[in-house]
Amino acid sequence: MKKDFEFHWEYVFDRWELLANGLRMTLYVSFLGMVLALALGLLIALMRMSKFRPFNLFAQFYVNIFRGIPLYVFILWMYYGLPLFLGINFGPITAGVLCLALQYAGWLAEIYRSGISAINKGQREAALSLGLTRFQTFLDVIFPQAFRIMLPPMGNNFVGMLKDSSLVATIGVFELARQAQQAASQTFRFFEFYTATALIYIMLTHLISQGINYLERRQHV
């Protein structure tokens, strides 16, 4: 440690509103991204498990494509590249949320798939033998059981998305990382602001893991 370094946390406390606004945007972007990714991921997973070949191939293609692009590159492509090609402009928030949702849907699809295929085929047979439709079988029997298996990896993905949402700062979304960056460069208190920001991220991810643990404990089986 540098001998003459002095902490000046008061800069952070004076500008707490900036960080709070950033935090709000971070939560907005990652919650919205997660909800969309959960829905899209389920769709992709069902297509992946479908016997209809075009669906199956599309889903495989989707997962492989989005697994292969770094999120940072994808965000730049979506915000700066795609509008030139298509002639439509996304706002930075829309572009950011879309990127997070599209990319995480690929990961989540794989989680859904492994969760669903982990359920013993006897469960499906028992449900069908009682005269349930395939849809009822999925909704009442397969999914609730798969959900328990999927919860921990989904929680990890949510934590991942929360942290990855800091990448949308590069296209000018004023979320937590971007606000911290700005406040730090205005005051030159880089250490204090980035430390505070890191702590906020740590607290958030801790809260999410606690939430997931709580949900897990509530499940039977």
Added chain:
Amino acid sequence: MDEKEILCVANLNKYFGDHHVLKNINLRVRLGEHVVIFGPSGSGKSTLLRCMNLLEEPQSGSLIFLGKDYGPQAPKRLWPWQSSSGDLADSRYLRTHIGMVFQQFNLFPHLNVLDNVTLALRRNKKISRPEAEEKAIKQLTSVGLAIKAKAYPSQLSGGQQQRVAIARALVMEPRLMLFDEPTSALDPELVGEVLAVMKDLALGGMTMVVVTHEMGFAREVGDHLVFMDEGVIVEEGGPDILVNPNNDRTKLFIKAIL
């Protein structure tokens, strides 16, 4: 058609890839009859049972349930907007009227006993929850497990789980019950309680097709015994085929297991 016939399997063939699992099977189940299918493992007896409620789809032949064909050649009901009462074969109709009990019980582990038993009633018979639960409790009482209504399957012994599975099938008021080696996964001391429930059911007049290795049960309850080997019905007849089998293959098998 025989007036009392419930199910008729005719010229049924089933392949798994190149493997011919069921070879031209013919079998008839009459009202109130207790058919017992036995034979070595891999003989196709479970597959035959699973074809009867279309958990396995045969490649050819017919499966006539209450006068209607559900075989692979029958025109099928595929979409919800098609009438379910017409001529189209609806595998769901078949399954609602045929109960099945599995070797591994297959209770739904995330639901308690009561919800296991009422699920299909609530979803498909448009019955309110209290009414469904009343029926379920009645059924659970008949298998001696009403006190376990709020327990989860993991809290029950294997024998208890299988009795719940029987109640779950019975609550749908099926015309025919299929049992797929219902006691094979049980500890020996738990086999008796499940067989007792099945005997009661048989005495009550339920039509049953049972795949089992329990020869005592077969002799006592079976009206029509079927011995299968390598995908064909080798020999069938009354319980006396256990004592005086005609076919050498049957003789060998019975000698080996008794």
